[in-house]
Amino acid sequence: MIDLAWSANNARLAAPRRYGKTSLLKATLAKAADEGWTTVYVDFFGALDMTDIASRIETAYAEQLTGRLRQWFTSLRRTLRPVARVGGGPVSLEVSTTEGAGNALTERLNLPLRLHERDGQRVLVAFDEFQDVLTAANADAIIRSQIQHHGTAASYIFAGSQVGMMEGLFADKRRAFYAQARPVALPPLSALDLGEFIAERFVVTGKEVGSALGPLLDTAAGHPQRAMLLAHELWTETPPGVVADEEVWAAALTNALAASREEAKTIWTHLSNAQRQVLVAVAKNRANLYSTAGGASRGGSRQRAAEALEAAGEITADTDTRTGYRVVDPLLAEWLRDGRSSQ
Numbered sequence: 169m170i171d172l173a174w175s176a177n178n179a180r181l182a183a184p185r186r187y188g189k190t191s192l193l194k195a196t197l198a199k200a201a202d203e204g205w206t207t208v209y210v211d212f213f214g215a216l217d218m219t220d221i222a223s224r225i226e227t228a229y230a231e232q233l234t235g236r237l238r239q240w241f242t243s244l245r246r247t248l249r250p251v252a253r254v255g256g257g258p259v260s261l262e263v264s265t266t267e268g269a270g271n272a273l274t275e276r277l278n279l280p281l282r283l284h285e286r287d288g289q290r291v292l293v294a295f296d297e298f299q300d301v302l303t304a305a306n307a308d309a310i311i312r313s314q315i316q317h318h319g320t321a322a323s324y325i326f327a328g329s330q331v332g333m334m335e336g337l338f339a340d341k342r343r344a345f346y347a348q349a350r351p352v353a354l355p356p357l358s359a360l361d362l363g364e365f366i367a368e369r370f371v372v373t374g375k376e377v378g379s380a381l382g383p384l385l386d387t388a389a390g391h392p393q394r395a396m397l398l399a400h401e402l403w404t405e406t407p408p409g410v411v412a413d414e415e416v417w418a419a420a421l422t423n424a425l426a427a428s429r430e431e432a433k434t435i436w437t438h439l440s441n442a443q444r445q446v447l448v449a450v451a452k453n454r455a456n457l458y459s460t461a462g463g464a465s466r467g468g469s470r471q472r473a474a475e476a477l478e479a480a481g482e483i484t485a486d487t488d489t490r491t492g493y494r495v496v497d498p499l500l501a502e503w504l505r506d507g508r509s510s511q
């Protein structure tokens with residue numbers, strides 16, 4: 169991604185929920201900072217409106233610039249059009265018109281230009297949970313209209329956890345960001361890397377992962393957050409100085425499933441009946457996902473259900489399965505296969 173940034177290209181991280189997008193953004197920024205970039209990470213999660221978006225950007229610069237740049241920004245900040253600040257920051261005037269809010273946002277979006285003018289700094293900006301700029305204020309057109317002029321002053325990486333909305337923002341011809349950032353996929357972690365990492369973590373803490381490693385890797389299926397959760401549960405179940413085995417693994421898996429059950433139930437509760445049927449079929453890797461046994465209209469409604477589940481990030485395309493999809497969260501998949509108990 170840094171290579172993309174160097175060539176003044178923008179990137180977007182396309183990966184399902186909890187697949188390590190934020191972790192990768194932060195690691196990339198840290199690496200870029202080592203290579204001399206000025207870096208800024210902005211999280212738009214829960215943004216309410218244009219003013220909120222503007223003040224999140226401003227706060228990110230205020231908190232993340234270091235050394236002399238920080239001093240410079242402390243002064244510069246006071247020359248910007250005020251936006252309302254929660255908790256009353258240095259300026260607490262409220263911007264009341266849409267135009268005013270748009271201008272305030274424009275000024276903050278163009279901060280990389282100010283940095284670049286100042287001493288030729290190149291800025292790498294990460295916009296996380298970017299889909300919320302759409303939910304909050306349809307601000308994507310304003311953002312695009314400004315950052316398209318940033319040229320070599322700034323490169324952008326976008327990430328978001330709502331798969332469908334991110335696709336809508338970047339892959340829909342009618343949207344301002346259409347084809348504006350190169351998609352970078354985040355594949356599942358390889359069993360080799362994960363296995364080595366987990367085995368090592370056990371050893372340095374006086375335990376051994378033993379024959380529990382195989383079933384752990386199978387269950388985790390390369391899902392970064394789930395792999396870490398499973399490894400943590402296994403580690404907790406393994407007494408010091410002991411080699412874990414299938415029995416310890418079974419206890420760890422039970423704990424992990426218990427820990428994720430409420431979440432699984434919440435997801436299930438919000439699905440339509442067709443979506444539930446598709447989700448279970450995908451979890452069980454059943455053939456004939458779009459079987460028209462119940463009539464052609466059933467096939468069509470299942471197809472729409474699959475598309476909705478994919479947009480929601482619950483399932484993702486996978487050519488190695490009979491359904492063409494897999495359930496993103498392996499613990500949700502276990503719960504679905506395992507009878508969907510409520511406790």
Ligand SMILES: Nc1ncnc2c1ncn2[C@@H]1O[C@H](COP(=O)(O)OP(=O)(O)OP(=O)(O)O)[C@@H](O)[C@H]1O
Nearest residue numbers: 184185186187188189190191192328329392393396
């Ligand atoms: N490469 C990795 N190696 C080990 N653990 C990882 C890795 N990537 C992510 N994780 C673990 O997964 C968790 C979730 O990662 P992160 O928050 O970066 O994902 P995300 O894709 O941003 O999630 P969301 O879609 O909810 O925003 C982290 O807390 C970390 O424990």
Ligand SMILES: [Mg+2]
Nearest residue numbers: 189190296329
């Ligand atoms: Mg994230």
